[in-house]
Amino acid sequence: MKRAIRIGAGEALVLTANRLLDGHIVWRDSHGLWQRSIVHAAIFSPETYEAELETAIKSAQSDGVVGVYEVVVRPGIPAEPVSVRERIRAFGPTVHPQFATELDA
């Protein structure tokens, strides 16, 4: 089932999931590997992300990840998710600054 997403001008997409074993948030890099930091996320255009998403969902079980989906971002280093929720996922809870995600992990 395709989710309805809104992609604004100049925005792009990255793929995310959680690791099954420890629940950590991961981002898909350009080699199809799941990385801890959004810094390593491969950036996809609205035209190209769907094929990669499909591949990622198919290999989720063997990759040990769960809940694969796409996130709209403003490209950059790091890519910055457009929604508050995804910024919290990428960078950590706002109420516990000490638990901020290490971006160079």
Next chain:
Amino acid sequence: MKQFDLAPARHPAPANLEVVPVAEMTESTRAIRLTPDFDVETLGTALDHLDLIIVTFPIFRDGRGFSQARALREYYGFSGEIRAEGHLIADQAQFLRSCGVDNVLLDDRADTTPWLRALSLFPVTYQTRLGLR
């Protein structure tokens, strides 16, 4: 498909009975398949002629079949065979047995090990400890 016994059926139905949807049953029907929304009370005296009732689970999270099976046994004294079909997982084995289901229909390739294991866990339930039957 293969049948996995949760408990020895008290009155096993003869093999190869023709199973008809409950909406199409006639006076000569001996085996029916219920839908989850079916009210078993409406079977009335037709129950006396049935050897097999199949409760169905469109998805394992839909727990109506548990109440149907239990009502058949407890309210209406049905002593024939009750079978469960559909999307079920091994972790429900004991719940099904407690509600009066005799066996489940599994895919031919299904591994019965987790089903057997599930039946061996929890030898004593809290409900029995409280004296409920």
Next chain:
Amino acid sequence: MNAPVGHYQYQTADREFLASRIAEFEGQVQRRLSGELTEDEFKPLRLMNGLYLQLHAYMLRIAIPYGVLDSRQMRKLAHIARHYDRNYGHFTTRQNIQFNWIKLEETPEILRQLADVDMHAIQTSGNCIRNVTCDQFAGAAADELMDPRVHAEILRQWSTLHPEFTFLPRKFKIAISGSPHDRVAARFHDIGILARPGEHGPLFRIFVGGGLGRTPLVGHELFDSVPEADLLMTLEAVLRVYNAYGRRDNIYKARIKILVQALGIEGYRKAVEHELSLMNPAHYRLAPETVAAIRARFAAPDLTASPDAEARLRNDRQGNIAFDRWVRSNTHPHFAPGRIAVTVSIKPAGGIPGDATSDQLDRLADLADQFSFGELRVTHLQNVVLAHVAQDKLLELWEVLNEIGLADANHELIGDIVACPGLDYCALANARSIPIAQKLSARFGIMRCRKRSANCASISRDASMPVAIIMSGISACLVLTNVVRSFSRSLWVVAMMHCHVPVTYSGRPCRKMIWLMPSPVSSIAI
């Protein structure tokens, strides 16, 4: 070690049960890792063991049945926070504690550690009967008619892995109180039970179909006086009607309140009575011996106090304004002379409501040993109660609480904000609740009067307002009325709901109950 006071003491059968449950869960994890179970199949199984997949990690919600735990159990929670999480836990509104940074691979070991102290996370989530909640002053409050904990324990046992009611249309919450001042929000539960003594044993008044969320409804009285023997039979009948007819096509219409609304209370009662007419009472009877056997596993504390305890407390309060104010707001009358029940606020001004560090959990355990027979309770307002403190020891307790930052005198005042974790942690949320709660309590919750401050008087008055603020980060967890008003003194609050509820709040009449939710779109920039 002495038997723990205040809650059911486990026996071999209970411990074997927990061991089975952990073995079962370990098997489920293995089947999930091998791919035998899909995530869709595994999810309800892990939820029924309290394990959510949240934004940053797994979250484990541990049950504190009827809100009572002992110091040994509290220390174990501190240990889990320290070794498997990030050094803190979050008390919830349903007498659970949750940890936000858990790993699936470590969960069976955590469950084993919990089982070592007779605790578990069973049915703290999922579409089943959830942890049964209870009055936090049960067995202590002067106004109580009947101690509801024995029956709460019976409900815990009855609902645990119930063969018929583990795959309900939606979650199912039961609360029980034995006070005429309903301290459990009975009419906001799927089933709310008010217990009272009768001529021939306990009687139970049963409400059904209440709840908050996006369709807030006040529960209806189903039966006025159910005798003890028929309690479980009646609940089974209520659940059976719900299991058979509750909606499964729309998650937002699947709670029992929607079914009760659709059938009307008379219709629902008729359906329940029909079930009851088909049931054999002998099969469901809750026998007095069964109740007595469970009651016998609750150790009772020796509540005698020094004869001059009350006089000494009166004396201690004189000349110590801060202590006196705390006694006024954070204690509740005890039925035993010379004793008093204390609410320890887990709501420091500007802090995260309900969060406690592992060190604080350990210190609370120490205080329980020192002042309250090793017994603690957690409340649905996310605070902790020491229920049986000797009045002549109250000043000493308060002084220690001050040292560890848990002496805020704000119970049921504006600073006592209830808040869910919201979007910072919760996968279901759509707004951040904690930052707003922190700002509100920092602005309104400070009791101390700053010297030479022009608005000193107004700050004091604000802080003593008996206003309940409930912050929700999930629009689905909201709202009693749709009257939206602006809140003149808190510009950061984007949307707010304001209402007068037809019931008292936590036993006391409350002038205002305010439900807040920051707007997701304009939620403070990060």
